Amino acid sequence: MDGYFLRVIAQTPTHFWINNPTVNEALLALENGATGCTHNPSYALRMLTDSEESAHTYKLLDSILAEEPDDNRALCRLQLELIRRIAESFLPLFEQSCGTQGYVTIQSDPYHEDTVNILKAARENCAVSPNIMPKIPVTEQGLAAISELLAENIPLTATEIMSVQQALDVGEACDNAATKPPGIRPVLYYAHIAGIFDEYIACLVQERQIQIPRDYVWQGGIAVARKVHAVMEERGYPCIFLSGGARDTHHFSEMVGVRGAITINWRNCADVLLREDAPVVQRFLRPVSASVLDALCSAIPEYRTAYEIHAIALPQYESFGPVAFFRSKFERAWSQALALIGERRQASS
Numbered sequence: 230m231d232g233y234f235l236r237v238i239a240q241t242p243t244h245f246w247i248n249n250p251t252v253n254e255a256l257l258a259l260e261n262g263a264t265g266c267t268h269n270p271s272y273a274l275r276m277l278t279d280s281e282e283s284a285h286t287y288k289l290l291d292s293i294l295a296e297e298p299d300d301n302r303a304l305c306r307l308q309l310e311l312i313r314r315i316a317e318s319f320l321p322l323f324e325q326s327c328g329t330q331g332y333v334t335i336q337s338d339p340y341h342e343d344t345v346n347i348l349k350a351a352r353e354n355c356a357v358s359p360n361i362m363p364k365i366p367v368t369e370q371g372l373a374a375i376s377e378l379l380a381e382n383i384p385l386t387a388t389e390i391m392s393v394q395q396a397l398d399v400g401e402a403c404d405n406a407a408t409k410p411p412g413i414r415p416v417l418y419y420a421h422i423a424g425i426f427d428e429y430i431a432c433l434v435q436e437r438q439i440q441i442p443r444d445y446v447w448q449g450g451i452a453v454a455r456k457v458h459a460v461m462e463e464r465g466y467p468c469i470f471l472s473g474g475a476r477d478t479h480h481f482s483e484m485v486g487v488r489g490a491i492t493i494n495w496r497n498c499a500d501v502l503l504r505e506d507a508p509v510v511q512r513f514l515r516p517v518s519a520s521v522l523d524a525l526c527s528a529i530p531e532y533r534t535a536y537e538i539h540a541i542a543l544p545q546y547e548s549f550g551p552v553a554f555f556r557s558k559f560e561r562a563w564s565q566a567l568a569l570i571g572e573r574r575q576a577s578s
Contacts, residue, residue, distance in 0.1 A: 233502050234262040236509045243485050243513075244330075246492035247499065248473070249275055251282050254495035255318045261503065264322065264330040266315055267364065267386070267420075267473060267492045270339045271562030273308045277569050286311065290573060300570050304563070305337055307570075309354055316358045323360035328416070334386045336364035339559040347374040355383055364388050364420075366556070367395045368547040372402060379406035384416035386471065391426050391551040392535040396457045398543065400466030407467050417468040418490070421457050422555060423450035425474035426535065429551040433529060441528045445521045451483050452517040452525070453535050458487055460538070474555070478502055486511030 234245040246265040247258035249272050258266070276286040290307050297303040316333040323331030337350040347370065351363035363378065365371045366389040375387055379402060387399040399419045407414055427450035433439065434446055458470050470489030475481060478501055481491050493499050526533040531550050534540045541549060547556075 232261050233506050233509070234499075237485055238262050238264070240509050241486050241511055242488040244490035245481075245499075246471070246490045248475075248492045248494050250315065250495055251276075251279060252314055252318070253281065255315050258495060258499065259318060259322070261499070264326075265490055265492070266319055266333040267471075268308075268312050268315070268334055269336050269364070270308075270559040273304055273311060274562045274566040274569070276311050277566060287573065290570065291577065294570070294574050294577065300567055300574065301338065304566055304570055305350070308337065309335065309357060312361065313357055316361050320358065320360055328359070328384075331360050332362040332384065332386075332416070332418075333358075333360055334362045334364040336366075336388065336559075339556055339563055342366055342368065342370060344370045344373045344377075347371060348377060351378055351383065351385075362386055362416075362418075366547075366552075367399055367419075368552070369543050370547075372398060372543065375399065376402045376405070379403060379415045379417065382415050386418040386420055387468075388420040388422070388473065389552050389555055390419055390421045390457070391453075391549060391555070392541050392546075393453065393457050393460060393538055394541050395546055396421065396461055397464075397538065400461050400464060400468060403468045404466050414467065418471040419457075419461070419468050420471040420473045420492075421454045422474035422551075423454045423472055423484075424476035424480045425555045425558075426450040426453060426551050427480075428474075428476055429554045430525075430529060430532060432554075433531065433550075439528050441524055445524050447479070448517060448521055449525055449532060451480070451513075452522060453532075454484065454487075455513065455517060456536060458489070458513075462488070478505075482507065482510075482512070484513045485509060486513035 237243055244264045245262055247263045248267045276282045289310055293303050293306050312335050319331040319333050335354045355361050355363055362384045364386040365375050367387050390396050396419050403417045430449050472484055472491045475493040481493050484491050
């Protein structure tokens with residue numbers, strides 16, 4: 230079987246998902262074996278500023294602005310319409326697989342992530358297409374929404390997981406939903422964000438001038454991902470591992486072998502892996518050296534919090550360093566998109 234990702238899927242339990250793609254990138258990903266697609270709140274900004282997509286995106290925005298007086302609501306509608314196009318591309322796969330593949334996720338306004346707004350957005354978004362899957366942060370407010378939506382049998386991705394304990398709380402929520410009459414079995418992916426976690430830890434090492442081998446830091450996020458996956462598998466929770474936030478090709482290649490999916494950007498990641506066409510090697514289940522883990526946990530308190538069970542409590546999830554770091558990226562992108570929408574509205578008035 231030709232093509233790196235096609236060989237990965239044929240030889241291992243690992244699947245390839247594409248993140249924040251243009252329409253063309255989505256089609257290329259599907260041709261190369263992608264079985265799902267993720268989006269985050271920065272997607273609309275990307276489409277507004279992408280040379281390939283901006284003309285179509287602004288045309289779509291103009292039609293929305295003619296009907297919608299509120300800029301934030303206009304941005305939510307724009308994001309959904311852009312993602313609807315991608316969902317259409319993945320819908321045949323969704324239908325052929327009887328709803329086991331072909332999901333396309335959506336995560337809305339990062340400034341309004343209380344339970345009420347999460348529920349409202351999730352229900353509106355997933356009603357647009359059967360393969361659009363709400364993506365919800367694992368915070369105290371988000372977990373309350375996740376539990377309620379699982380009880381309604383709505384397929385979900387639980388995201389912004391940076392610690393083992395967050396994943397365990399998601400597993401409990403999914404397990405509880407599955408044991409309630411009439412035996413609901415919702416589709417739930419839990420997304421550990423290894424790449425962003427690594428970026429955050431690298432920033433701490435530099436800011437605090439922590440003396441630790443860079444080889445150890447390079448393994449950090451994937452080591453947490455391995456612990457997350459192992460514990461969730463051991464407890465038998467009825468949910469599926471998803472890795473996100475890739476910042477380098479190793480955030481895919483080092484995770485090959487996981488029972489689940491890895492989501493990466495097309496540009497500078499998927500395209501590079503395709504060109505390199507390296508042999509498929511299952512590395513994910515290899516153990517991490519105890520000396521590496523001891524050094525990371527000793528030198529970086531935030532790493533210990535992420536790695537150890539019961540090291541963080543539910544009310545602390547939203548303010549946990551790597552979670553807040555990740556969310557701040559979404560907030561900046563959302564604000565920048567809102568500024569472009571305001572400029573467009575003013576120019577057309």
